[in-house]
Amino acid sequence: MTDADVTSASAATETPASASEAARGSGAAIKAASARIADPEQRVLERIAEIRKRKPHLREDAITMSHGAGGKASHTLITALFADVLSNPVLDQLGDQAVLPIPGVDNLGLAVTTDSFVVSPLFFPGGDIGELAINGTVNDLAVGGATPMGIAAAFILEEGVEVALVRRVVESLRAAADRAGVSVVTGDTKVVPRGKADKLFITTTGVGVVELPQRSSLARVRAGDAVLVSGAMGDHGATVMLARGDVDLEAETLRSDTMALHGLTKALLDAGIDVHFMRDATRGGVATVLNEIAQGAGVAVSMNEDSLPIHDAVRGVAEILGIEALYIANEGKLVAIVAAGDAQRALELMRSRPEGEEAAIIGKVLPEPEGMVFIETVFGGTRVVDMLQGDPLPRIC
Amino acid sequence: MCLAIPARLVAYVDDDHQYGKVELGGVTRRINTSLLVGEDTTEPGEYVLVHVGFALSRVSEQEAAETLRILEEMGPAYTDELRQIRESEAMEAELVAASAGSNGGASA
Amino acid sequence: MKFADEFRDADIARALGKRIADEAGGKHWKVMEVCGGHTHTIFKYGIEDLLPSNVELVHGPGCPVCVIPMGRLDDGIALAKQPDIIFTCFGDLMRVPGSDGSLLDAKAAGADVRMVYSPLDSLKIARDNPDKKVIFYAIGFETTAPSTALTLMRAKAENLRNLFVFCNHVTIIPPMKAILDSPDLQLDGFLGPGHVSTVVGIRPYEFVTNTYKKPVVVVGFEPLDILQGVHMVIQQVLQGRCEVENQYTRVVHDDGNPKALEVLGRVFQLRTQFEWRGLGFISQSALELRDEFAEWDAEKVFTVPGLRVADPKACQCGEVLKGVLKPWECKVFGTACTPETPIGTCMVSSEGACAAYYNFGRYSRARERERVMGAGSAGNGSGNGNGAAPEKELKPIEVRAG
Numbered sequence: 001m002t003d004a005d006v007t008s009a010s011a012a013t014e015t016p017a018s019a020s021e022a023a024r025g026s027g028a029a030i031k032a033a034s035a036r037i038a039d040p041e042q043r044v045l046e047r048i049a050e051i052r053k054r055k056p057h058l059r060e061d062a063i064t065m066s067h068g069a070g071g072k073a074s075h076t077l078i079t080a081l082f083a084d085v086l087s088n089p090v091l092d093q094l095g096d097q098a099v100l101p102i103p104g105v106d107n108l109g110l111a112v113t114t115d116s117f118v119v120s121p122l123f124f125p126g127g128d129i130g131e132l133a134i135n136g137t138v139n140d141l142a143v144g145g146a147t148p149m150g151i152a153a154a155f156i157l158e159e160g161v162e163v164a165l166v167r168r169v170v171e172s173l174r175a176a177a178d179r180a181g182v183s184v185v186t187g188d189t190k191v192v193p194r195g196k197a198d199k200l201f202i203t204t205t206g207v208g209v210v211e212l213p214q215r216s217s218l219a220r221v222r223a224g225d226a227v228l229v230s231g232a233m234g235d236h237g238a239t240v241m242l243a244r245g246d247v248d249l250e251a252e253t254l255r256s257d258t259m260a261l262h263g264l265t266k267a268l269l270d271a272g273i274d275v276h277f278m279r280d281a282t283r284g285g286v287a288t289v290l291n292e293i294a295q296g297a298g299v300a301v302s303m304n305e306d307s308l309p310i311h312d313a314v315r316g317v318a319e320i321l322g323i324e325a326l327y328i329a330n331e332g333k334l335v336a337i338v339a340a341g342d343a344q345r346a347l348e349l350m351r352s353r354p355e356g357e358e359a360a361i362i363g364k365v366l367p368e369p370e371g372m373v374f375i376e377t378v379f380g381g382t383r384v385v386d387m388l389q390g391d392p393l394p395r396i397c
Numbered sequence: 398m399c400l401a402i403p404a405r406l407v408a409y410v411d412d413d414h415q416y417g418k419v420e421l422g423g424v425t426r427r428i429n430t431s432l433l434v435g436e437d438t439t440e441p442g443e444y445v446l447v448h449v450g451f452a453l454s455r456v457s458e459q460e461a462a463e464t465l466r467i468l469e470e471m472g473p474a475y476t477d478e479l480r481q482i483r484e485s486e487a488m489e490a491e492l493v494a495a496s497a498g499s500n501g502g503a504s505a
Numbered sequence: 506m507k508f509a510d511e512f513r514d515a516d517i518a519r520a521l522g523k524r525i526a527d528e529a530g531g532k533h534w535k536v537m538e539v540c541g542g543h544t545h546t547i548f549k550y551g552i553e554d555l556l557p558s559n560v561e562l563v564h565g566p567g568c569p570v571c572v573i574p575m576g577r578l579d580d581g582i583a584l585a586k587q588p589d590i591i592f593t594c595f596g597d598l599m600r601v602p603g604s605d606g607s608l609l610d611a612k613a614a615g616a617d618v619r620m621v622y623s624p625l626d627s628l629k630i631a632r633d634n635p636d637k638k639v640i641f642y643a644i645g646f647e648t649t650a651p652s653t654a655l656t657l658m659r660a661k662a663e664n665l666r667n668l669f670v671f672c673n674h675v676t677i678i679p680p681m682k683a684i685l686d687s688p689d690l691q692l693d694g695f696l697g698p699g700h701v702s703t704v705v706g707i708r709p710y711e712f713v714t715n716t717y718k719k720p721v722v723v724v725g726f727e728p729l730d731i732l733q734g735v736h737m738v739i740q741q742v743l744q745g746r747c748e749v750e751n752q753y754t755r756v757v758h759d760d761g762n763p764k765a766l767e768v769l770g771r772v773f774q775l776r777t778q779f780e781w782r783g784l785g786f787i788s789q790s791a792l793e794l795r796d797e798f799a800e801w802d803a804e805k806v807f808t809v810p811g812l813r814v815a816d817p818k819a820c821q822c823g824e825v826l827k828g829v830l831k832p833w834e835c836k837v838f839g840t841a842c843t844p845e846t847p848i849g850t851c852m853v854s855s856e857g858a859c860a861a862y863y864n865f866g867r868y869s870r871a872r873e874r875e876r877v878m879g880a881g882s883a884g885n886g887s888g889n890g891n892g893a894a895p896e897k898e899l900k901p902i903e904v905r906a907g
Binding site for chain 3: 400401402403429431432434435436437444446448449450451453454455456457458460461462463464465467469471472475476
Binding site: 242247248249250251252253254311312313314315316317319320322 | 400402404421422423424425426427447450
């Protein structure tokens, strides 16, 4: 150990100004505590905060499954490669949907979004890939406040896949589109040799119109806002994980939550609720969306663990596998950041609709520490909720 | 160091009790129960500690209740006691102040 | 009773935290939790927020993923890349970096690497793929080793010849001893590993109380278990006792699980020595397969490179593991060494002391600032600003109008 280490170690033990001492509120105690905060630990933490703000760097030589899990690795891939190379003012906003100007129209914009679906298995309790392909794209438009107008769908089919199966998927996709009140107005099909795809993949692109200036915008998020989630978390991810059969778990009550949310978002906006921002919490779960909000808007988000809506079965899967429901994917849930004064009304409205029966106010936006999400635990402690590192891999230790 | 969680043993799935089915929050899994012998012999309906697909031991409801009882005594009961002490101290202080006041010697 | 929520009660926690603060007095306490599972619970529930700042928890060496030396990981990856292999391991291990990438990277490069929840899943994969060789990368302490033992006994009974185990099971006592032998150690006592103890019982820790005169309390994994364990350690010291106590009586018997110990003895024997990341070589600290299981032993059947990769010089994990340094006091913490690019063992798995602190612990500092700087920042969810109340405000976050 070098001299420097000895110094830092002893400095830490010699400043035992306790929190309770500070909490007594005497001037001296506050001074002592402030001094302690200016200690080496605080400097290390500040340095970490700086490093976290730096542009991520893609280190891997090859794509791994982590890059597709919706967490930190996905973000790094998108920002360090795709957004970097394709950079332009619209893309750089990295929203759920791009908003393009309509020539000659000032108060409306054209919202465009696209999404690929590669879920395995194709059919799972509560839904299938066709239904996901519609709902996912409708939701990406809806959370921006856009009204979906039409959908384009492209299908990649693996040689040998049964026609009956393709038909079943397409019929389900049609039914979901009908329920969402949109039409598939154009499409494409390609066939690849056996083994080059897993039965079938779907890419959908959605177009809609949105009022300008956009009401749902990261720039409108501010300290004091309430954080709502439209229902129980993790149902879809847990269902698919079990349906894959890798973990040998069974749960009769578990269903994917796939559903279109445009009715819910429209109702919120039409009711005049001061919605500042909405995003659907898909891969990476609610935790990842909240981290995106905290970093994108330069605020902190605080959640209350008690208030998080999670079904028993998802809780069970999470406990058994050692993962957290906050990180598990949803396909029919949105996070809404709402002006505090409208929070209760937003909650009641959500709960009055089938898409939001289990909605909850789960926390609030704080001014600092910037870019951080944390949770007040049921136990009375606090912990940081960072972005998902890679896939939510089950752990044993 | 290892993630092990309590789950309810629903039933044994074979006659010699080598495998069983456990349940947690409506989620079930088949596990190996061959380590549940001696003190750890478990009846369906009781809880077992599950680690990587194996039941490591029976979870004793009696012992858990005893631990909770101790915690309860150390926790809220202790706080109540503290509150009583504080209240009686406050009362004493009041009495002292009152008597000091009657003597006309109260100081700021 | 479900043996979970009952042990997460915030009211009891608050009162117990207060009691610990009262009894801890002015002394600076250092209590080590040996087990990574405890470290996880401590951060997951924010237990340190409930303890006075003069009671410090030191996060010990008991994370089986963290302690695997990089060379052994490289060996595993080399095995995974051989032809006709299906390589299986627990999810924890998939992302751990070797000297040239992780198992996840090996998978991306074409190796058939599969995550399993149980060693028995590897057995099933072997049965279902008779034309492939299945290698299970076994890790874990005495908690996990009996599962591997029973799986191997089953494979032998079935005469299943395409399942192999790359054994990296380790034992808990030798690293504890290594830490206790360290001259710069400053610990007041230990929280003993609850789940290891379901197998080995509580007697193996008696050397800690007898030889090293440090109290040990074997504790469970719910947050109240840990608080109670800390309280029991402090009580022992204050009362001048030095014993191995069992807080986790609902699952741990004093003699452990005799059947599990028996299968361990039938399948494994102690290695002469084994390298621990951050702690170096420790004699008789790991398990290997007995000769009766040589045909299932990946180290005997396959060519394992067996190259030793030295721990990076900048890394101070050894000091962190011994409680001499706090995670943030390490020179590379949070800058060169992060959870995405870990240099040392403590940053490798989310249970490692540094990763846990990096991922979950940092906010408690900001929270303290909030508490001290007063109610200025309106309506922070937790601290009530004036700080006069010794009990923290624990009501759900209120969202006020306006």
